[in-house]
Amino acid sequence: MDFQQLAGFAAVSITLAMTPGADWAYCISSGLRARRVAPSVAGLCAGYLVHTALIVAGLAALIAASPGLLTGLTLAGAAYLLWLGISTMRSWRGAGFTDGSTTPVPAAGAEAEPAGAEGSGSSGSGSVALAVRAPVRSRRAVERREFLKGLGTSGTNPKALLLYLALIPQFVDPAAALALPLQSLVLGLSHFGVSVLVYTLVALGARRLLRSRPAAARAVTLASGILMVCVALVLLGERLLLLA
Template identity: 45%
Template structure:
């Protein structure tokens, strides 16, 4: 693949990943709850690994072309975000509280579910990634190019989310009131994004 094309994709992808959303909200809530951020981030990245596999195998196009399947995916993902966000609003994390510090597997599964069921992530692979594929003049098959760009996206997610979690914990660990406010904001973001996805998709039926 052309190195210039790779750098262009990296720049666009970093810009998109740096836009706060459900992933950011989950990482911040995890960090302020005193839970292991790397495990939560690993779960989020694993969810995008699923999208990468789907896109590489060409299944993403089939999902996007099936309104019923895409609607079902959206409803499940939005419902999960609503449930998770409501839980964060009810019990905002306080630094040093030590809630569920050892719930590593649950953190991983929650992260994988949030990113894996996010239809916006699937559409990202369908609308943005294909623009950086080289169909002619290269020996690399399209699936290999797709997998390469997908791995770059996963690396960007890991770097940005680990940074977000580390900064959230470092800057707010000694400020319980601010940490509680940020956590509530994160929970509200999850609820808002979940509700938006649900309304947006159901409106198209």
């Protein structure tokens, strides 16, 4: 593998990452609703690491050659995208922040804790510590959920796996000193890096442009959900046509 091959793969990888699809839809919706976009982007790109691992281990070819396994993956991916798309569409009314801020507003009915309510001594310190730790645990749970959603979006997408299977072998060199599995790993990691950059820019761009525009944010959120549902239906339709 030489620099020319890597440059060619990088160009194709950038083109693929910049093509709007389910990944873009998830990035945009995440940029509008999440405090941090890193967990969502990390989850999406981790899905491509899964595909890379399958290629390196030689399992991707087995999945592609097995109609039953490929159908199962397609059904799982389509069902997940349907669920995620419908969930996004249902949340469109709350998309965006009317004041352009990213600071959450306390829930209705919540009142500030009066001064001195923490008491004194060790019991008061314990109450304060618990009050501090609870939001941290809640934030971590949300970020973990965002990561898993991203992982499910890309990791269960059979088109991404088949694309890897068709694309990567075109850029490996059997005569190179580096073993073929390691060449595949290098290419997969290259696409991972490109995806991290592009998806982060998409998510942050959506946040910057739409957070202070509630009407536009709601419209884009609704469109993102519709796009996910359409991708899911296309996956199902293509698979049903192949099985017919």
